Amino acid sequence: MKAEIITIGDELLIGQVIDTNSAWMAAQLNAIGVDVKQITSIADARLQILHALSEAGNRARIVLISGGLGPTRDDITKQTLCEYFDTNLIVDESALADITAFFARRGISMTELNRKQSEMPAVCTSIPNPAGTARGMWFEKDNTIFISMPGVPFEMKTIMTDYVLPALKKRFPNTAVVHRTILTTGLGESFLAARIEAWENSLPGYIKLAYLPQPGIVRLRLTARGCHEDKLQKEIDTLIEKLYGLIPELIFGEGTETLEGVIGKLLLSKKQTMATAESCTGGSIAQKITSVSGSSAYYKGSVVAYSNEIKQQVLNVDHESLAQNGAVSREVVEQMAQGACRVLNTNWAISVSGIAGPDGGTEEKPVGTVWIGVAGPDGVTSQKFLFGDNRERNNIRATIAALNMLRSKILQSM
Amino acid sequence: MKAEIITIGDELLIGQVIDTNSAWMAAQLNAIGVDVKQITSIADARLQILHALSEAGNRARIVLISGGLGPTRDDITKQTLCEYFDTNLIVDESALADITAFFARRGISMTELNRKQSEMPAVCTSIPNPAGTARGMWFEKDNTIFISMPGVPFEMKTIMTDYVLPALKKRFPNTAVVHRTILTTGLGESFLAARIEAWENSLPGYIKLAYLPQPGIVRLRLTARGCHEDKLQKEIDTLIEKLYGLIPELIFGEGTETLEGVIGKLLLSKKQTMATAESCTGGSIAQKITSVSGSSAYYKGSVVAYSNEIKQQVLNVDHESLAQNGAVSREVVEQMAQGACRVLNTNWAISVSGIAGPDGGTEEKPVGTVWIGVAGPDGVTSQKFLFGDNRERNNIRATIAALNMLRSKILQSM
Numbered sequence: 001m002k003a004e005i006i007t008i009g010d011e012l013l014i015g016q017v018i019d020t021n022s023a024w025m026a027a028q029l030n031a032i033g034v035d036v037k038q039i040t041s042i043a044d045a046r047l048q049i050l051h052a053l054s055e056a057g058n059r060a061r062i063v064l065i066s067g068g069l070g071p072t073r074d075d076i077t078k079q080t081l082c083e084y085f086d087t088n089l090i091v092d093e094s095a096l097a098d099i100t101a102f103f104a105r106r107g108i109s110m111t112e113l114n115r116k117q118s119e120m121p122a123v124c125t126s127i128p129n130p131a132g133t134a135r136g137m138w139f140e141k142d143n144t145i146f147i148s149m150p151g152v153p154f155e156m157k158t159i160m161t162d163y164v165l166p167a168l169k170k171r172f173p174n175t176a177v178v179h180r181t182i183l184t185t186g187l188g189e190s191f192l193a194a195r196i197e198a199w200e201n202s203l204p205g206y207i208k209l210a211y212l213p214q215p216g217i218v219r220l221r222l223t224a225r226g227c228h229e230d231k232l233q234k235e236i237d238t239l240i241e242k243l244y245g246l247i248p249e250l251i252f253g254e255g256t257e258t259l260e261g262v263i264g265k266l267l268l269s270k271k272q273t274m275a276t277a278e279s280c281t282g283g284s285i286a287q288k289i290t291s292v293s294g295s296s297a298y299y300k301g302s303v304v305a306y307s308n309e310i311k312q313q314v315l316n317v318d319h320e321s322l323a324q325n326g327a328v329s330r331e332v333v334e335q336m337a338q339g340a341c342r343v344l345n346t347n348w349a350i351s352v353s354g355i356a357g358p359d360g361g362t363e364e365k366p367v368g369t370v371w372i373g374v375a376g377p378d379g380v381t382s383q384k385f386l387f388g389d390n391r392e393r394n395n396i397r398a399t400i401a402a403l404n405m406l407r408s409k410i411l412q413s414m
Numbered sequence: 415m416k417a418e419i420i421t422i423g424d425e426l427l428i429g430q431v432i433d434t435n436s437a438w439m440a441a442q443l444n445a446i447g448v449d450v451k452q453i454t455s456i457a458d459a460r461l462q463i464l465h466a467l468s469e470a471g472n473r474a475r476i477v478l479i480s481g482g483l484g485p486t487r488d489d490i491t492k493q494t495l496c497e498y499f500d501t502n503l504i505v506d507e508s509a510l511a512d513i514t515a516f517f518a519r520r521g522i523s524m525t526e527l528n529r530k531q532s533e534m535p536a537v538c539t540s541i542p543n544p545a546g547t548a549r550g551m552w553f554e555k556d557n558t559i560f561i562s563m564p565g566v567p568f569e570m571k572t573i574m575t576d577y578v579l580p581a582l583k584k585r586f587p588n589t590a591v592v593h594r595t596i597l598t599t600g601l602g603e604s605f606l607a608a609r610i611e612a613w614e615n616s617l618p619g620y621i622k623l624a625y626l627p628q629p630g631i632v633r634l635r636l637t638a639r640g641c642h643e644d645k646l647q648k649e650i651d652t653l654i655e656k657l658y659g660l661i662p663e664l665i666f667g668e669g670t671e672t673l674e675g676v677i678g679k680l681l682l683s684k685k686q687t688m689a690t691a692e693s694c695t696g697g698s699i700a701q702k703i704t705s706v707s708g709s710s711a712y713y714k715g716s717v718v719a720y721s722n723e724i725k726q727q728v729l730n731v732d733h734e735s736l737a738q739n740g741a742v743s744r745e746v747v748e749q750m751a752q753g754a755c756r757v758l759n760t761n762w763a764i765s766v767s768g769i770a771g772p773d774g775g776t777e778e779k780p781v782g783t784v785w786i787g788v789a790g791p792d793g794v795t796s797q798k799f800l801f802g803d804n805r806e807r808n809n810i811r812a813t814i815a816a817l818n819m820l821r822s823k824i825l826q827s828m
Contacts, residue, residue, distance in 0.1 A: 011626055013450045014593075015441025016635065020432050022455070027429025036427045037462070041436070041453035048451065055469075071604045072625050105780075107800055113604045131804065152627070154807065212430060276718075282704025283697030286718040290696025293772055293805060301724040304690075304700045304716035306709070310758055314717070314728065344724055358707055391707060 001172055003029050004056040005039045008049060008067035008077055009151055012041045021066045021156055028160060032169050033177035033225065034062060044068050049080040057144045062168065067151030069134035071113040078137075081148055082121045085139050089119040092126050092135070099133045131158040138167070145171075176229035180236050181212075181221040182243060183257060184250040185404050189213045192220075196246055199239075207235065215393050216400030252407060259403040260288045260295075266410045267298040267348075274406070275344035276302040277315055277336040279327065280354040280370060284399040300344045305336065315339030328353050328365055330373075330382050337375035337382075348410065349375045350402045357391045370398045374409045381409070415586050417443050418470040419453045422463060422481035422491055423565055426455045435480045435570055442579055447589030447639075448476060458482050463494045471558045476582065481565030483548035485527040492551075495562055496535045499553055503533040506540050506549070513547050545572040552581075559585075590643035594650050595626075595635040596657060597671060598664040599818050603627045606634075610660055613653075621649065629807050630814030666821060673817040674702045674709075680824045681712040681762070688820070689758035690716040691729055691750040693741060694768040694784060698813040714758045719750065729753030742767050742779055744787075748796050751789035762790045762824065764816045770805045784812045788823045795823070 005025050011017040019041055026036040037060060042048040049068075056063045068077030082088055096118035103110045117133045120126045127136030127147075134150040136159040147164055149156045184192060189211050193200070200209055206226055212219040222239060224232040244251060253262050267274060276285045286302035289295055303314050308327055311317040316339045321331040336351035354370030361367035367389050373382040385401055387394045419439055425431040433455055440450040451474060456462040463482075470477045482491030496502055510532035517524045531547045534540045541550030541561075548564040550573040561578055563570045598606060603625050607614070614623055620640055626633040636653060638646040658665060667676050681688060690699045700716035703709055717728050722741055725731040730753045735745040750765035768784030775781035781803050787796040799815055801808045 010622075010624055011635075012437070013440055013453065014444045014637075015437040015439070015450075016595075016626065018432065018434050018437040019453075023426070023429040023432040025429070026427055030428045036429075037457065038466075039426065039433075039453075039455035043451065052452075070625065070627070072607050074622075074624055106802065108602075108605075111604050111608050113607065154629075154804070210428070210430060278697075278700075280704075282709075283692075283700025283716055283718065286692075286697030286720075287701050290694075290718070290720060291806070291809075295696075296720055299720050301720040301728075302697055302716070302718035303728070304697065304704075304718065306700075306704060306713050306715040307758075310715040313759075314715075314757060343728065345727075392705070395705075 001034045001062065001175070002060045003034045003036050003062040003064065004060040005036060006052050006056055006063060006065045007039070007041045007151070008044060008065065009041075010043045010074070012067075013043050021151065021153055024153070024157065025064050025066070025160065028165055029062075029064070029168075030223075031177065031179055032165060033175040034168065034172070044074055044076055046076060046080050046083075049077065050084055053081075053084050053146065057141065057146065061144055063144060063146045064164075065146065065148040066156050069148065069150045071111075071117055071133070077148060078119075078121065081124075081137065081139070081146075085121060085123050085141060087121045087123040090122050092118055092120040094128075095120060095126055095135050098128060098135075102133055127159055127163045129155055129159055130162065131155045136163065138164075176226055176232055178224045178229060178232040178236055179221060180240055181219050181255050182240060182251055183253045183255075184218050184220065184247065185216055185252055185259070185400055186250050187218070187247075189218050192218055192247070192250070196243065199242060199246055203239070204235075207239070215396040249408075252404060258288075258292075259400060259407060260292050263289070263403060263407050263410065264292045264295055264298060266407070266414075270410070270414070272347040272410075273298050273300055273345075274348040274350070275300050275340040275346040277340035277349060277351040278302060278304050279306060279311070279336070279352060280356040281352045281395050281398050281402070282306060284395050285350060285352065285402055288399060288403065300346050303340060303343065311336060315343060326365070328355055328369055328371055330371060330384070333371040333373035334375070334380045334382050337373035337380050341375045347377060348406060350406050351375070352398055352402050354385075354394070354398055356394045356398075357389055368394055370394065370401070372398065372402045372405055374402075374405050376409055377413060415448045415476065415589060416474045417448045417450050417476035417478065418474040419450055420466050420470055420477060420479045421453070421455045421565070422458060422479065423455075424457045424488070426481075427457050435565065435567055438567070438571065439478050439480070439574065442574060443476075443478070443582075444591060444593075446579060446583050446586075447591045448582065448586070458488050458490055460490060460494050460497075463491065464498055467495075467498050467560065471555065471560065475558055477558060477560045478578075479560065479562040480570050483562065483564045485525075485531055485547070491562060492533075492535065495538075495551065495553070495560075499535060499537050499555060501535045501537040504536050506532055506534040508542075509534060509540055509549050512542060512549075516547055541573055541577045543569055543573055544576065545569040550577065552578075588641070590640055590646055592638045592643060592646040592650050593635060594654055595633050595669050596654060596665055597667045597669075598632050598634060598661065599630055599666055599673070599814055600664050601632070601661075603632050606632055606661070606664070610657065613656060613660055617653070618649075621653065629810040663822075666818060672702075672706075673814060673821060674706050677703070677817060677821050677824065678706045678709055678712060680821070684824070684828070686761040686824075687712050687714055687759075688762040688764070689714050689754040689760040691754035691763060691765040692716055692718050693720060693725070693750070693766060694770040695766045695809050695812050695816070696720065696770075698809050699764060699766065699816055702813060702817065714760050717754060717757065725750060729757060740779070742769055742783055742785055744785060744796050744798070747785040747787035748789070748794045751787035751794050751796075755789045762788070762820060764788055764820050766812055766816050768799075768808070768812055770808045770812075771803050772805060782808055784808065784815075786812065786816045786819055788816075788819050790823055791827060
């Protein structure tokens with residue numbers, strides 16, 4: 001099954017916005033056995049939209065379109081779709097009800113521009129958008145399906161997940177595609193590849209392995225394609241079992257799991273609590289943990305101690321340790337973790353202190369030096385890491401390393 | 415002057431890699447007055463490459479191509495370019511010398527695959543690549559320029575900056591393009607559009623306005639095109655001055671500025687400090703502020719008080735206020751801000767307490783209810799917001815609203 005993606009928006013063509021929608025949509029289509037053959041980005045311009053629709057329609061069976069559905073006049077996708085499908089706009093009562101409710105929930109009154117968003121092309125099936133006011137549209141023409149969605153990533157993803165992907169799967173039930181994604185942390189892509197090389201070489205031709213690296217994490221995705229889903233599933237399961245045997249300490253979860261989610265489940269099952277004490281990560285760890293709905297059951301809070309003063313006054317790190325060893329040291333990070341446990345009255349605490357960069361590095365402690373501590377029922381431990389010279393990536397990598405250290409310690413204590 | 419961009423690579427079409435090259439190239443072209451009309455991403459597949467070259471060549475005067483120039487066999491761009499330009503590969507002695515030196519510098523020996531990278535299409539001008547082993551190629555055919563570059567972002571950027579952009583500027587010295595982007599917060603896209611409608615209608619045809627919304631922020635970008643850069647710049651400046659007069663309270667910066675960066679500059683200029691006390695935002699505000707390099711000069715830290723216990727013990731929120739009004743209330747959020755100022759010993763503090771969702775809402779305080787407080791030299795104030803029902807977006811919107819509230823208060827105190 002061939003698909004193409006068209007993303008529409010002037011901002012893409014002047015380089016103001018990076019098109020992240022296409023990669024996400026491509027990955028989702030891929031996962032249901034649909035091959036994306038081309039991604040085309042064009043401006044909010046009538047002729048170009050018409051041309052791109054016609055070209056993509058000639059080559060593909062499915063065309064996903066994102067962008068150009070906002071209420072303002074620079075967004076012309078909806079009118080242009082009407083022209084392409086030779087139809088006109090009519091008020092969609094159900095869309096109007098949704099939009100009215102959307103604004104009522106927020107306690108603000110609708111403008112005429114918002115009301116106009118309830119007008120939909122007469123020949124399309126309109127797709128509800130629980131995340132915004134611009135609905136999706138499903139058209140069919142000459143055996144090709146065209147689906148238009150808003151360009152706001154969150155709205156597009158909601159419409160894809162809730163409606164488009166299930167509908168496409170139902171429509172094209174034939175190819176069996178089975179995925180399983182294993183999440184690893186603690187080893188870079190090339191070292192991980194070397195470690196599982198023999199296993200990778202043993203994969204049959206119809207099972208593909210993809211390395212999907214992101215800072216601090218490498219996802220390993222196995223994809224099997226064939227006719228018999230059950231058989232493929234069994235083969236994948238056997239292969240993954242072998243993989244668990246090869247790199248048990250590197251795997252922290254599967255699929256859409258996250259380190260913070262895994263930690264949450266472990267703590268809930270043990271009825272334990274945790275806190276954080278962050279310096280260089282500046283709230284990143286707290287943010288990850290609180291991104292899990294229900295985290296208030298085990299997470300009490302964080303002290304983001306960006307100054308030594310706070311490390312001493314709130315976390316009770318002693319003045320001498322700071323003076324003798326500096327804030328980025330084993331002594332300080334261990335006292336921070338213990339202080340967080342005590343002050344926030346929890347079973348566990350993670351602490352981080354490091355030099356995120358770009359400034360503040362020394363010969364002895366270069367930019368990227370990070371100490372991470374974990375305090376728990378069996379005492380406190382700490383470890384030193386040396387990341388790179390990019391502030392943002394250092395924070396992400398320190399956050400992941402800290403979460404993973406806590407995960408390991410909780411598991412060891414069970 | 416019209417241009418198109420073609421990015422080549424299987425990894426783009428399965429969503430494994432986000433195409434960041436296109437946005438960068440588009441921004442660079444735009445800055446020298448070249449309009450990108452289309453961006454096309456295709457697989458490492460001969461027929462698709464030939465088709466894309468031909469289509470883009472018919473429409474544009476300049477075609478930039480990135481990707482598919484690696485030494486491995488899946489990269490077929492160079493051979494396919496030979497086919498398209500009806501030419502053959504010959505060893506480029508200067509390329510061979512560069513590659514030999516490249517490997518000598520790294521103390522590793524060259525393989526036959528690396529040596530083959532010195533073969534270039536006979537009809538092209540080969541472009542040195544100081545950052546890697548795959549050279550760029552400059553072709554001309556039927557009045558269109560085709561420039562092929564490696565897909566590794568760092569190598570592509572080096573070739574563009576060192577060679578391609580200067581060469582294009584020299585070739586096409588005429589058009590002038592002037593941009594200016596205004597950053598606003600506090601009003602949604604459609605309401606903002608209604609408020610500045612008359613101003614928008616007054617824009618001449620050669621000055622375009624684009625609305626670029628992201629959660630909590632709407633960027634307004636004006637683009638002027640013509641022959642005389644100075645004149646365009648003056649016109650844009652006059653228009654922007656009028657816009658400042660229309661929505662002074664909504665504008666917080668321009669271009670690549672951020673709320674957290676603007677706050678940082680204000681505090682540095684006043685030699686003042688700040689802290690945060692976060693509940694539902696769970697560290698997001700701390701993270702934003704500490705993402706600014708040098709923030710340790712004015713930011714002391716945060717208490718992420720995810721439990722009432724911490725609100726009481728660390729921030730000294732009184733038990734009765736919590737019991738009578740609940741954690742999401744004016745009283746509690748104001749005490750949190752004052753507590754953060756006191757405990758962290760700062761001039762300013764922001765506090766946030768709300769119901770991020772998806773659970774925890776009540777009829778009186780539905781999901782999305784957020785109280786934000788700001789304590790400063792002149793006392794404490796607070797405001798209630800009602801956002802939506804998505805946890806992640808609520809946190810982003812609360813974070814932006816809180817930062818903007820602090821920014822306004824600091825400005826008022828000056």
